Amino acid sequence: DQQVKQNSPSLSVQEGRISILNCDYTNSMFDYFLWYKKYPAEGPTFLISISSIKDKNEDGRFTVFLNKSAKHLSLHIVPSQPGDSAVYFCATALAGNNRKLIWGLGTSLAVNP
Amino acid sequence: DVKVTQSSRYLVKRTGEKVFLECVQDMDHENMFWYRQDPGLGLRLIYFSYDVKMKEKGDIPEGYSVSREKKERFSLILESASTNQTSMYLCASSLTVSYNSPLHFGNGTRLTVT
Numbered sequence: 730d731q732q733v734k735q736n737s738p739s740l741s742v743q744e745g746r747i748s749i750l751n752c753d754y755t756n757s758m759f760d761y762f763l764w765y766k767k768y769p770a771e772g773p774t775f776l777i778s779i780s781s782i783k784d785k786n787e788d789g790r791f792t793v794f795l796n797k798s799a800k801h802l803s804l805h806i807v808p809s810q811p812g813d814s815a816v817y818f819c820a821t822a823l824a825g826n827n828r829k830l831i832w833g834l835g836t837s838l839a840v841n842p
Numbered sequence: 843d844v845k846v847t848q849s850s851r852y853l854v855k856r857t858g859e860k861v862f863l864e865c866v867q868d869m870d871h872e873n874m875f876w877y878r879q880d881p882g883l884g885l886r887l888i889y890f891s892y893d894v895k896m897k898e899k900g901d902i903p904e905g906y907s908v909s910r911e912k913k914e915r916f917s918l919i920l921e922s923a924s925t926n927q928t929s930m931y932l933c934a935s936s937l938t939v940s941y942n943s944p945l946h947f948g949n950g951t952r953l954t955v956t
Contacts, residue, residue, distance in 0.1 A: 731884075761941040772846070772932050772947025773885075780941075818885070822941035828873070828898070830945075832885040 732756060735819055735833035743841055748806040750836050752819030757800060759831075761822040764793060764804050766815045767835070773818055777804070780825070809840045845869075848933050848948035855955050861920040863951050865933030874916035875934040875945065876900075876908060885932070891916055892939070923955045 734753045742748045752762075760781035765773035779786040779793045779802070786793050792805045806813055816835040823829035849864040867874065876888040877900075887900030889908040897908050905927060909917040916935075920927055930952050934945040 763941065765945075771949050772934070773945075774947070775944030778942050820885075825941045826939050827936055827941050827943055827945060828875075828887075828890050828892075828939050830885075830887070834882065834884045 730755075731834070732759075733819055733821055733831050733833040735817075735836045737836050738834070739837040739839070741839045741841060742809050744811055745808045748804075748809045748813065748838055748840065750804040750806075750817050750819075750838065752802045752804075752833055754800050754802075754821055757797070759800075759821040759823070761825045762793070762795065762802050763820045763822060763830070764791075765818045765820065766813075767818065768815050776817070806838075809838075811840050811842050814838055814840045846933055846935055846946050846948040848931075848951050850951050851949065853951055853953045855920075855923050855953065857924060857955060859920075859923050859955075861923045861953065861955075863918040863920075863931055863933075863953070865916045865918070865948055866914050867916075867935040867946070868914065869935065869937070869946070870913065871935035871937050871946075872913075873936045873939055874910065875936075876906075876916065876918045877932045877934065878902070878929040879932060879950075880929050888918065923953075925955050927953065928955045929953060 763778040764776040767773040795802045819833040820830045890898045891910045907919045933948045
């Protein structure tokens with residue numbers, strides 16, 4: 730059973746608009762979360778992380794929001810650009826340790842010019 | 843920039859063959875990982891190494907072994923390849939094991955076992 734769920738396999742947005750990618754998790758003990766981005770024919774690359782002591786972390790156009798009570802996090806990309814078209818993976822790091830990452834299945838984002 | 847290089851992009855092997863997947867990183871990272879990625883199952887950790895000759899089993903180590911004789915090189919070995927090991931294999935490295943020490947991935951090896 731998936732412990733980290735990305736319920737939308739795909740998402741399409743217009744260039745310049747906001748992209749919102751969602752992730753739900755099952756275990757309230759999870760307290761470190763990460764987003765990775767993957768282009769075709771490449772490995773995933775780290776995007777942004779958040780620990781549960783925060784509810785928001787921002788890096789340029791990318792912001793991650795964490796709602797612990799709902800066991801939900803989201804990645805906002807504003808404004809979206811065609812180069813953001815990729816698969817986005819949500820993951821949680823058990824015990825704050827990157828040896829034990831639990832990954833979602835990914836959401837494929839298409840940003841249309 | 844960290845570079846993680848996987849020696850083959852595509853590999854086709856026969857059932858029962860011994861298969862070596864090679865991975866080299868150029869940033870003196872202590873930690874290296876082997877994952878496989880399958881549709882509907884996502885990324886799953888096969889093995890992890892935290893130092894030369896040191897290894898830990900991941901979530902799905904059965905049918906695999908690893909070798910780390912030098913810090914920069916981490917090999918995944920399929921002792922007797924089977925069709926259920928057809929998959930995309932991803933190698934990664936990281937500086938520390940902290941959650942905010944990013945994993946740097948190679949571009950993957952797509953292995954087909956026939």
